[in-house]
Amino acid sequence: MDVHCSTCGEPWDTWHLYQDAIYETALPEEEAEAWGRLSHNDQLAPRYRAAFKEAEYEFGLTVMNLIRCPACPRDAKPHEERTAIKFAVEELLGDDLDAIAATFNDHDL
Numbered sequence: 710m711d712v713h714c715s716t717c718g719e720p721w722d723t724w725h726l727y728q729d730a731i732y733e734t735a736l737p738e739e740e741a742e743a744w745g746r747l748s749h750n751d752q753l754a755p756r757y758r759a760a761f762k763e764a765e766y767e768f769g770l771t772v773m774n775l776i777r778c779p780a781c782p783r784d785a786k787p788h789e790e791r792t793a794i795k796f797a798v799e800e801l802l803g804d805d806l807d808a809i810a811a812t813f814n815d816h817d818l
């Protein structure tokens with residue numbers, strides 16, 4: 710299942726975002742492995758957001774909501790309407806990542 714970057718529209722496989730992207734950060738491999746066992750909320754604690762940002766990933770409330778990605782042109786800005794809709798979906802569905810991903814996928818978000 711794919712979700713799209715809110716800035717450049719690039720499709721990303723949800724499995725990649727949830728399982729692999731953490732290994733593109735500068736975190737030690739052991740810590741990246743441990744990250745997979747954290748709660749969805751703890752996975753986007755400030756330490757991890759900073760590591761993702763260095764690897765050019767920026768997320769909303771969950772890792773399904775990709776705001777910026779490594780494919781984004783440097784000066785591109787997130788699409789405002791798409792970003793707002795994605796945050797609204799996340800607020801409705803909480804930390805049910807499968808439901809969030811399916812909703813984004815259904816609406817090409």
Ligand SMILES: [Zn+2]
Nearest residue numbers: 714717778781
């Ligand atoms: Zn992008």
